[in-house]
Amino acid sequence: MPRTTTGHDHHTGAWRHFFRHYLEMIAAMLVGMAFFGALIRGVLALAGLEFPADLPELTLLEMSFTMTVGMTLWMIYRGHGRPATLEMAASMVVPALVLLPFLWLDTLTGDMAMLLEHVLMLPLMLLVMLRRREEYGAPAHA
Numbered sequence: 001m002p003r004t005t006t007g008h009d010h011h012t013g014a015w016r017h018f019f020r021h022y023l024e025m026i027a028a029m030l031v032g033m034a035f036f037g038a039l040i041r042g043v044l045a046l047a048g049l050e051f052p053a054d055l056p057e058l059t060l061l062e063m064s065f066t067m068t069v070g071m072t073l074w075m076i077y078r079g080h081g082r083p084a085t086l087e088m089a090a091s092m093v094v095p096a097l098v099l100l101p102f103l104w105l106d107t108l109t110g111d112m113a114m115l116l117e118h119v120l121m122l123p124l125m126l127l128v129m130l131r132r133r134e135e136y137g138a139p140a141h142a
Contacts, residue, residue: 032070056110
């Protein structure tokens with residue numbers, strides 16, 4: 001006897017897709033951070049320069065940028081539209097921008113700013129995804 005899909009099965013499947021997509025985006029961010037961070041440092045090394053690790057502002061912005069690029073490329077590959085992609089990119093960049101003045105005022109260390117960037121970014125990403133539950137809850141397509 002063929003199994004029929006009930007509303008409950010559909011609802012459960014949508015949430016499964018939603019959370020899988022969230023995990024995929026985190027993985028894309030990590031890959032982006034590793035790949036593009038290495039690329040930036042490699043290009044600098046070829047030019048005879050070194051990444052200024054003593055400037056936490058640049059480190060924070062570089063991390064935010066490389067993770068955003070990785071995630072954006074993944075979203076484009078998965079067929080997301082421009083509004084969803086821009087919202088998600090903002091959820092990653094805005095926390096870094098908000099934290100910059102705290103670095104300038106020496107009220108945060110570079111390590112603490114980096115930690116807070118992630119603590120703020122991950123729930124913001126989830127909120128952006130919840131705003132477009134139907135899009136993120138649908139099966140992924142490439």
